[in-house]
Amino acid sequence: MAPVAMSLAARSLSEVRPVPFWLDAPGKPGALPALAGQTTCDLLVVGGGYSGLWTALLAKEREPDRDVVLVEGREVGWAASGRNGGFCAASLTHGLGNGLARWPGELPALERLGARNLDAIEETVARHSLACDFERTGEIDVATEPHQLEELAELHETAGRLGLADGLELLDRDAVRAEVDSPTFLGGLWDRRGVAMLDPAKLAWGLKRACLDLGVRIFENTPGLDLVPVGAGMGVRTPYGRVVARRVALGTNVFPSLVKRVRPYTVPVYDYALMTEPLSPEQLAAVGWRNRQGLGDGANQFHYFRITADHRILWGGYDAVYPFGGRVSEELDHRPETYLKLAGHFFRCFPQLEGLRFSHAWGGAIDTCSRFSAFFGTAHRGKVAYAAGFTGLGVGATRFGGDVMLDLLAGERTERTELEMVRSKPLPFPPEPIAWAGIGITKWSLARADERGGRRNLWLKAMDRLGLGFDS
Template identity: 80%
Template sequence: MAPAAMNVAPSLADARPVSFWLDDPARPAALPALTGDEHCDLLVVGGGYSGLWTALLAKERDPEWDVVLIEGHEVGWAASGRNGGFCAASLTHGLGNGVARWPEEITTLEELGARNLDAIEETVEKYALDCDFERTGAIDVATEPYQVAGLAEEYEQARALGLDGLELLDRDAVRAEVDSPLFLGGLWDRRGTAMLHPAKLAWGLKRACVDAGVRIYENTAGLQLAPARPGPRMAVRTSYGRIFARHVALGTNVFPSLVKRVRPYTVPVYDYALTTEPLTDEQLASVGWRGRQGLGDVANQFHYFRITADRRILWGGYDAIYPFGGRVSAELDHRPETYLKLAQHFFRYFPQLEGVRFSHAWGGAIDTCSRFSAFFGTAHEGRVAYAAGYTGLGVGATRFGAEVMLDLLAGRRTERTELEMVRTKPLPFPPEPIAWAGIGLTKWSLARADADGGQRNLWLRTMDRLGLGFDS
């Protein structure tokens, strides 16, 4: 049966509506909530990667620092436990975006990103983090002729900048790595991405933090931030108490920042994913994929996909759903119409896997900013630092963001804090209903560009000139 004619709905019949990564009997129990008042040197708000890296690095910098971390639900339950597990070196959401925005410091940014990924690998080894870390690299794949030319341009751009480690693949070469009839070419970055189990990384960092002396309180949301009297301290109100701290680091990302003026810089975009049942030897052989690389196609509305440690295929992306008003809600974590679309696309990419069923289907919110990569800043006379806007590339970049926040709180001039990327902000999103209309028009234009050989219409070209945009 031709893939386009297949009824794929039965493949979703048994899919559990929960993140595959979080659906694990080894998931650690939540630590008790904070009741009463606490005092500390550093309070970290948020128990995802951003907060966990900040707390652990703070203790590595100064073991005597008294560090508290609070999390509104459980560590790793949000984006850190729902992503695809691509831990990329890039701090700029890809070379092209970095060159377009910071051409004078792109080589520095690439070097810092490579060092950051190396440091993550070293941390995994140092603390014995059982997170299925594999330095496989990743392949960007072309599925349309114009995309083949685009990958060749990126390859030449990287060579001109003195960046190595990339390999340009023709149709036969990319299909020798992973066999899909849609693949026309690829660009393989052999060292720039690691595959891992994202929830296990968060849980491992939680254990490392506790072992280092960080006090973690789960089911403890930070509700309000204000200067404390007498100063110079900050106070964060929680449901059952308050925390007084000399410094505060905000790693809340997609959730409303406790520094209200930061909120217009991000919007939530919902992303969705499926995982298959484990593949048999015969099914796996039909696809190839012996190198276990992560893959992503290079359309505007793109898919990302990889193999898990137990030989499932994770298949995500394409739809990017913006809720009116930037509302973050559990109701948006599941979208059956997107699951059906993803399943249809999956079997078009891999018709040889007809009959495979999906075990899990889930979604979650990504904090998107208009420049597609993180931004940073301070508030309250330097006593509060924040990092946000990772736009789906935070598995690796949040560690760099944690270093930046700690540098800023220490008032240190470092190679990181001197970066234009760190010193500048993206353009904020407009208020509703302008944001809704603009994002909707941008999404429509991106889909049209995908169907029209990559040709960007007047709206997209205008957004490019303004430094604004929207990415799936």
């Protein structure tokens, strides 16, 4: 970064608060008491992020008389569910391109189920009056390099050939800059209906309230410590007690699974974001953005960005930091060198906003798996179900994952459980130090591909053939 650009980026961060913007809200609900003693239930849900909340809510909607308990190690929504960018996508496959590469035969079914799932989220938001700033504005994948423009055109053509282009609009340079004005934009692909914007923490808190209204018993500051068979059910020990349940659904995602054999399938990848102060009317006019879409660029090391209800810009992505040994630690939630880099990239994208300052900066861990999209399974003879590996696209897909877990626990054959995506597993990550070295080489190779017009080296081609990936 040039000295002048670095100085501009540093000044923009001079008053930044190192806390997640979404969680820094006056409407944050108070914590519920921890579990003390032993309790029993029909269904125990472990984890109070989106996976657990959706599973608990859907379980009560399916069977109102079912006794459901949810335990959360900290407070509902404090981790990835309250720190993400607020992109709620219909895609269950981490985008059309990844779905085409991995499940081409069932992609039409996956797209249909994903669209139905997003419709159901919208309906739930309305029915339970979840005040989470839900806006179905869509998302534009923008090209900032010529090869990305070619890739978007090819993806649009392929989607059309498969009958999956409804709502997709290819934009040239003038058309995309008429939507959001950046001198770096060369074109884009606008998915008009497949993505909604929302406030992620307010969604989590709203789901918490909806669960409580339906009779779910929620215990916060109650981590699940271990999982063992107890009679015909399962027991989960907590710091001050135990829950014995007929069935257990694990929504722990990035945190170590209580089913130990699942752990090698995910690694934590730390992602970081900035939030600006509110834009003035003049600054808003300078960037346009009247239709309030989410945006993401087409690089391997990509940025995602969106505008909030109070006219701030969230700017995140690019660096993807894997900690040696896959440890999850609060020490990694902040990375000033990444914040400085992101700020420099922001003003390169929006030079007309020079002088704008950032109010919040934060990071958090994403549960990444080698196929970039969720995987599912059962343990303990079908008494335990899990879903994990959402790889940064879990705001919407976790609801689908909750439905899958409930199907699996019921022993039901449904359209969901018959999917190859649900029946198969990603390749596990190797042990250390191989994982550290492999991920490091992959990150270097992805950066090189960005610099070389998208050309993938032999390492990336080998990873593609093996079905292993690492997404920034």
